[in-house]
Amino acid sequence: MADVLILTTGGTIDKLYFDALSTYQIGESVVDRVLKTARVTLPYRVAEVMRKDSLEMTDDDRALIARQVEGAAETRIIITHGTDTMTQTAQALAGITGRTIVLVGALSPARFAESDASFNLGMAIATAQAAPAGVWIVMNGTVFDGLRVRKDRAANAFIPVEP
Template sequence: MTRSILILTTGGTIDKSYFDALSEYQIADSAIGSLLKEARVALPFRIVELMRKDSLELTDADRALIAATAREAAETRIIVTHGTDTMTETAKVLAQEVPGKTIVLTGALSPARFAESDASFNLGLAFATAQVAAPGVWIAMSGEVFDGLKVRKDRDAGKFVEVD
């Protein structure tokens, strides 16, 4: 069994950059590799960039690709970086389509390229969770780990909360 962790990047706020000329955010090259290098992560990992989309733009076909990639991967421990708006929808698909693996979804409420971003903390939490959590789908955000099927994003509070 490999100890390596697979990291699937899909876009979302964690990988957004601000372009002055356009006066808007766009999803850029993933910052995940840089964050892990800066954190001096020693455990082997592999990064696969699947797409660069805001999670509100993800389609059923995108979710099927995420699930197929996770299912077919040699790794049994997987992190998916994802936009927070539809993270729980993807968690439901992964729970149905990828049994027997530990999958942790994470993202950020502000881009990783920002000095005061939650991205590196959330990624670290996801990396730790992927190593110790039981098989299933988890969401690691804001210092908490949630069952991926028992959580929702509270937009007003700017955080995820557990649901029954």
């Protein structure tokens, strides 16, 4: 069994840019490649759940993610996710106990040279190992309580919410 399960759901982290079309599409996940490039030695397993922009996610999609988390043999789980509705998915996972769940995304695709994706994935790997059970969001050098954070779209950053 792996120490960490990484569930991929899509989002900017896995987007491809098609210049001729001037559009982004979600491609095959780059998570395994990024972690191998970073020489991560912690045993992990990657499983694709879906390839969706988080703005297109439904309550049924969030229920599917929750079922995957609940049914996993691993107790430390990372979920790659689009940033726009990451906090909604965190709320949907709040009732799951006995697991450390870390949601992570990127503000620019991992395939871009100046992406935050690799750093954020590294933070997610560290948080999954060190944080207690609960739901966490890791973005741009900060670990947030997944139930006390929101995305500030104007600042394009996550900020904590006071209880």
